[in-house]
Amino acid sequence: MKIGEYIQKARKEIGYTQDDIAKHLGLSRPSIGNIEKGRQSLDLDSLTLLVDYLKISIPDLFKTVYGITILTDSAKIAKIKRLEYRKLKIDQEIESLKTD
Numbered sequence: 001m002k003i004g005e006y007i008q009k010a011r012k013e014i015g016y017t018q019d020d021i022a023k024h025l026g027l028s029r030p031s032i033g034n035i036e037k038g039r040q041s042l043d044l045d046s047l048t049l050l051v052d053y054l055k056i057s058i059p060d061l062f063k064t065v066y067g068i069t070i071l072t073d074s075a076k077i078a079k080i081k082r083l084e085y086r087k088l089k090i091d092q093e094i095e096s097l098k099t100d
Helices: 003-014 018-025 029-036 044-053 058-066 074-099
Strands: none
Touching: 003 018, 003 029, 003 044, 018 029, 029 074, 044 058
16 A cells, blocks of 8 residues: 555545645645645655544554554563563573573
């Protein structure tokens, strides 16, 4: 799925028109049509406004469109804690093998 298709799908699920999006972003309706068709792109500020307006998240957008997972700070912290715990267990296993 391309980013424009994702935006169009999210827009339709909420029930917004291209005019609604255009007014919110300060763009023309044809510009929104071009964005949805992949003929025009959004700058980061407009993309941020749009995903907020459509009630979608940038991590979800990137995962769906590009297959990229963007970890939030809390997810990063949880992953670091899991890795630190695994490292601790490995270190304990190494120490137990040294004493045997």
